Amino acid sequence: MEPLSQMNIREVEEALYKDPSPRMLNACQKDPRQGVRQLAIRLIKCQQAQAVENTRIQQLLVEEKKLWKKGFLLLAGIDEAGRGPLAGPVVAAACILPAKFNLPGLNDSKMLTESKRERLFAQIQTQAIDYGIGSAEPAEIDVLNILQATKLAMKRSVEGLTVRPHYLLIDALTLTDVQLPQLPLIGGDHLSASIAAASILAKVTRDRLMVQLHSIYPEYTFSKNKGYGTSDHMLALKRYGPCPLHRKSFAPVKQETSIS
Known part of the structure; x- marks a missing residue:
């Protein structure tokens, strides 16, 4: 690989991501160009975030x-x-x-x-x-x-x-x-x-x-509320009553069923 000094910043970025070794990172950190040093900082932060995520996943296992x-x-x-x-x-x-x-x-x-x-x-x-x-x-x-x-x-x-x-x-x-x-x-x-x-x-x-299912019963806006008892869903339930998708044993639905 040619020396960093002979590469433009785009070429350094490509080389760094192909070889993110400590030696390469150290060379980039010492480069006189701010853009190259920023590349090293960004990659280090990415590696640190990846390490944290790997630890979190291991805790899930x-x-x-x-x-x-x-x-x-x-x-x-x-x-x-x-x-x-x-x-x-x-x-x-x-x-x-x-x-x-x-x-x-x-x-x-x-x-x-x-x-x-x-x-x-x-x-x-x-x-x-x-x-x-x-x-x-x-x-x-x-x-x-x-x-x-x-x-x-x-x-x-x-x-x-x-x-x-x-x-x-x-x-x-x-x-x-x-x-x-x-x-x-x-x-x-x-x-x-x-x-x-x-x-x-x-x-x-x-x-x-x-x-x-929203396309079958659009008045209840299931595409937005997914069946949960949001305010718009409750208003629709009061206005139209329950549809076949409603759980009639659930108190808010049961109440509207008894009213209707």
């Missing part, structure tokens, strides 16, 4: 590492989306991640913006060993109650896997109807990479479904 050491190599994280809304299904996902993956920004879906969830959704689908989606419809929620319907959706997500997992990591719940060893983790989407990945799969799947 503490439970997985314990189970991998015990011989449970295929771990399915399970989480749900949509327990609280007044309308639409509750959706669950089961996700088996490989021991090595590249999912920068992986986190509980509630901590992410929509654009970050969408990006990670595609990356998880590509990198996961396997994943399954399950749901329970509003009528099932009304018959079973939301807790039991959530467990049913989770069970269906496990049944949707083509690879049988060795162990389940579940956000807060235990699935007694699933004959697999399992660990309920309260706040699991903050503690487990597998559960965090499942939370993103479930959230994005449900949000997309509610956007599609």
